[in-house]
Amino acid sequence: MSNRRRAYPQPQYSAASGAPPAGFVAGVSPYGGVDQLGQQFQNLQVGAPGIAPGVAPGANGASGIPPAGANAYQYGQPAGVQPQAQVPVQQPYQQQQQPGQGYDYTAGYNAPTNGYQAQGAAGAAYGASGYGQTPALPLNQLYTADLLKELPPSISDLSLPPPPLVLPANSALVPTSESSNASPEYFRSTMNVIPNNNSLAKKSKLPMALVVRPYNALKIEDENVPVTSDTIISRCRRCRGYINPFVTLTEQGRRWRCNFCNLLNDIPSSFEYDEVSGTSKNKFSRVELNHSVVEFVAPKEYMARSPQPIVYTFIIDVSIEAVSTGLTGTITRTILESLDRIPNQNNTARVAFIGVDSSLHYFRFNEGLEGTEVLIVSDIDEPFLPSPDGLLVNLNENRPAIEKLLVDFPSYFENTANNKFALGPALRAAHKMISNIGGKLVCFAASLPNIGEGKLQAREDPNVSGKAKESQLLSAADSFYKSFAVECNSAQVTVDLFLTSGKYQDVASLSNLPRFTAGQTHFYPAWTSGKMEDVTKLSKEVSDHLSMDIALEAVLRVRGSTGLRMSSFYGNFFNRSSDLCSFPTFPRDQSYVIEMSIEENIAKPVVYFQAAVLHSTCFGERRIRVMNLAIPTSSKLDDIYASADQLAITNYYTHKAIEKAISSSLADARDYLSKSLIDILNVYKKELVAGNVAGSSPLQLSTNLRMLPLLLFSLTKHLGFRNDRVPSDLRSNALNALGSLPIPHLIKYIYPTVYSLHNMDDGCGLPEQIVNVDEETGEEVTTTSTEILLPEPMNDTRSGWENYGLYLIDNSTELFLWVSGDVVPGLVYDLFGTDNLYEVPTGKTELPEYSFEESEFNYRVRQIIGKIRENPDSITWKNLYVVIGGSSNEPIEITNQRDLQALRMWALSCLIEDKTQNEQGYREFLSALKTKVSQ
Known part of the structure; x- marks a missing residue:
């Protein structure tokens, strides 16, 4: 074929082509900062005054309104968007102290100490104001957008980072550190300004929640997280918070004040000693004082037992459905080709194989021989292990035998006529096999479990699809799956499912296994090995799953400053106690949402959050990954709205809607999303937009939240919630994905x-x-x-x-x-x-x-x-x-x-924005919203 370059017809500009609407300047951030050439706007540096670029303190325009004749974009406001005149920008703090001097925030204003942290001008202002009084920080400005006029919506906002976190100058212990506050890829809040009292939080109608994603790459080497050089860990004696870039040093640097509970703690003497070289070192060079995301190498006291080897037990459907569709052969070949990808740096990985139909087929590896023998257990009511050894074996030491088994495996069952699938008994047996070690149960199923414990029946009913009774189809039909998942969690066992049936498989019931064991349900409806694209997808995903550098025996705890409490937790894990989330294995492709509440008034200008994951690496080292986030506080509603994170808010509402759909109905879930949005719009109209007359007022919201209506509207039309006839397996699978996807993937899943x-x-x-x-x-x-x-x-139109x-x-x-x-x-x-x-x-x-x-x-x-x-x-x-x-x-x-x-x-x-036969389009949705908000 020749290389032809054609001049294809070029369409004229249309409102839906993705080009910017009239009056919009490319690269203008809705948060008060300007992006050059469409690149993501630059976050304000720690301590940046927060005044729009080009506005000198005290100069004309410092109130947020540009001087006459000025270019509005120099002041960070999008075209056609007027700043709220009633929200003046505060003057930046003047320098109140000399470098190298610090203040003790807990006792009002103290004389400067010879500390090692310059607390900065804002810190001085706080100290001078006395404890209990919060100084006004120069936070993000509030700009208003008219949602009905900004059509098509500016979808470029969906790729922007959240509004900047504006902190007091030099609020980090090491002012030169550029990574003292966590990146939103790891740790973000629905509010980048926290209300300083509960009544203000309730008045705002905005949710208060944190989105935690401890890992953002499948492989350790693809992340750049610094690791401590020793096992010295300094924690607060009272709240158990880890030392971090936002603590305060006192007494000539000998003690540190916890930024969560204010308790004074001793600095370990070893902080200034290098164990490797045997020489002294500067404690300010330690990674935990310079970086917001860091891993500590844990000493022995953080181990209930020594790190265990990584374990994979493969439970493979060998019924006639699995064999005839080619699942059995495809999976064994994929595992064979992926053996070198299993994390096994220290050569301790172990594997086991169980074939399942109406019986359990164990494969015993004979020591020193390349062959295996098949041991069949037909008693599925009380399944037992047919051999004390040879079932769970070291991958390296038995590699030839394992490879031969995987090559021969399909031939053992090629002529089967057995249509039974005893998944429950197989899970019980596999649990017995690895419960003393922990690890993963990776299940491959092409059939509905139809025999033994956990037996399920087809309950799909097209007549209830889209109706209130459909929520019953989204809940587990048998309590076994949740109760057994809890048993697995306590034994450090994770269950992962790969489901490929062309018939009803009850994803709603089965997905409880991964949900409470920190696993995942992967669904491939109507999969067949006769379609190369099906084989490619399943094989690639299974291989990548096996190669993931999972963490083992992990727990997650999130703590906040005094006055804040973590109240609810969402994601795939088990809540072991009020604030401790348990992960037998910690995946690297999921995220979690933690709802928080204000229990007492917050007096400080900044609050702090810390997420810590105690885990064992897949190469046998006990570590603690710690993430730190500092967020300013305010007593003003406009500050709260100007810094709200629309993507994190969408993530929170997604979890709440899933909860509603399962516990109540899909209609209630959609109504909840609509009502939540109306509440936010009403607050904005009544409290933050002056002079509107009911019935004639525009539909307005802060510019940094202008995509929230689109995202929540898109969520109501998503496969998981839409008012349409959707097979319950597809619906359940969609809800599973919505409840675990990290924000970048979640937003694309909601709005393609x-x-x-x-x-x-x-x-x-x-x-x-x-x-x-x-x-x-x-x-x-x-x-x-x-x-x-x-x-x-x-x-999307x-x-x-x-x-x-x-x-x-x-x-x-x-x-x-x-x-x-x-x-x-x-x-x-x-x-x-x-x-x-x-x-x-x-x-x-x-x-x-x-x-x-x-x-x-x-x-x-x-x-x-x-x-x-x-x-x-x-x-x-x-x-x-x-x-x-x-x-x-x-x-x-x-x-x-x-x-x-x-x-x-x-x-x-x-194409979410378009009107369909059963559902309204985005323009109609906004018009209906305006009517409800105007009432």
Whole structure:
């Protein structure tokens, strides 16, 4: 094929094309900061005054209103958005103390001490004001957006970081440290300004919660978390908080004051001694005093027992359903190919295999021999281990025998006619096998458990889909699955499920096993080995799952400053006590939400949070990962709203809606989301927007929250909550994903990303070109990045689509390539190798592969798809579905028109903003909101 570069028709600008609305300047942050060339706006440095760029203290415009004739964007406000005149920006603090002097915050103003921390101007102001009085910090300014006028919504906001955390100057112990406050990728709050009393928190109607994600990559080497060089750990004697960058030093640096409870603690003498070199060292160079996220190497007192080896027990369905669909053969081959990927640096990993139908098939490895023997236990009412040894074996020492078993495994069951699947007894038996060590039970099932303990029956009822009774289908049918999961948790055992049935499998019941053991449920409806794309997805995800550097025997605790309490916990784990979350194994691809409450008034200008994960690494070392977050406080509602994090708030409401859906009904969950949004809009209208007259007022919200209505609206139309007939297995699986996905993946799962490919820039799909200026010569130097440049995302609406367009939809779990019916034949030829649209394969497939010289367009599109599929923090492999849209003249005749129409509807359901037959569009949703808010 020749390399053809075509000038495809270019659509005119439309409101839904993803281009900015009129009056919008690219790169303007809604939080009061300006992004140059669309890059993420720069977070204010610790201690930054928070005044909009270009405003000198006391100069005209310091109130937040730009002087006459000034460029509004220099002041950080989006086009057409007026700052709230009644919210003046506070003057920055003047320097009150000399460098090297500190203050004791707990006793009002004290004479400066010879401490090692310059507390900064704001700290001096606080000390001078006396304990119990909170000085006004120059926090983020409040700007108002009219939601009905800002259509289409500015989806570029979804990729912005949260509003900046504005802290007093030099509030960190080491002012030069740039990582003293946790990155939002690890630790973030729904509010980046905390109300200083409970009545204000309730008045705001905004949720108070923390989003914790201790790990953000599947492999340890892909993270850059500093580790302490010794096992010296300094903790507060009262609250048990770990020493961190926000403590205060007193008595010439010999003691530190806890930033959570104010207790004075001794600095360990070993802080200034290097055990390795035997020389003294500067304690201010220690990683725990410089970095917000750090790992301590734990001494023996943090171990109930020595770190255990990593254990994988594979429970494999060998019933006729699993064998006939190819699950048994595919899984054993995948495990065989993944043996080298299992974390096993110290050669202690252990494995075991159990085949399950109406009996339990154990595989005993004979020491010193390459062969195995099959031991069959038919008594599933009281399953037992048929051998005291040889079932759970060291991976390295038995590698030849394990490889031979995995090669031969399918042949043992190839002629089976057994249609039973005793999952419950198999779980019991596997639990007995590893309960003294702990580890993972990885289950592969193509059948509904239909015999023995935990037996389930098909209870799918299409007549209750979308009705109140549907919540019963979303709850467990048998209490065994939760009670057994709790037993597993106490024995440090995690259960992971890979479900592949084409029939009803009761995902709602089975998913309780991973939910309470810190595992995950992976669902592949109608999977078959006859489809290469199905095999690829399952194999890649299982292999990546086995290669994940999981933490073992882990517990998570989150603490906050005095006056704050962690009240509710959401995610896949078991709440062992009021504030301790238990993880037999800690996954690296999930996140957690902790709701908090204010128990007493907060007098300090800053509050602190700390999340700590005590765990054993997969290479046998006991460690504690600690994350620290400092957030300013305020007594003003406008400060609270100006710094609210819309993505974290969406994460919180997602968990609450899941809770409602399971305990009550889907309708109640949707109503809860709608009511929560109305409450927020009413507060904003009544308390923060002056002069509005009921009935004629616009629908307004702070600019940093202007995507919240879109996200909550999108959530109501998501597969997990939509008012439509949805198979309960699909619904339950969607709720499982919503309840565990980290924020970047969650937002895309709620509001899919759409790219226009037929008119993308020439650089898209190719390595990004970065232009830098040589400081010495002043000349521009162009370098090639390893990152593939993606097109700019569009809004999720078809109103801006062209009849000849080509669009790629990414909903976080699948990719849809929409080929419009009137697409240019040359474009089809460049992409698919044929100019006949009738010959383009549809459904789950892959694009043909052409080199850059053969077809530049095909190469660039495949590079874009490959880039989107790269997930260093997730095991999900996204299948590609090619969808051909209808022609403007008549629908294209495809052999299976019914399947094509279903595929079209599935793809179009990702276009959240559009109105459908059963549900309103986003514009109609906002109009209805305005009516309710105006009442």
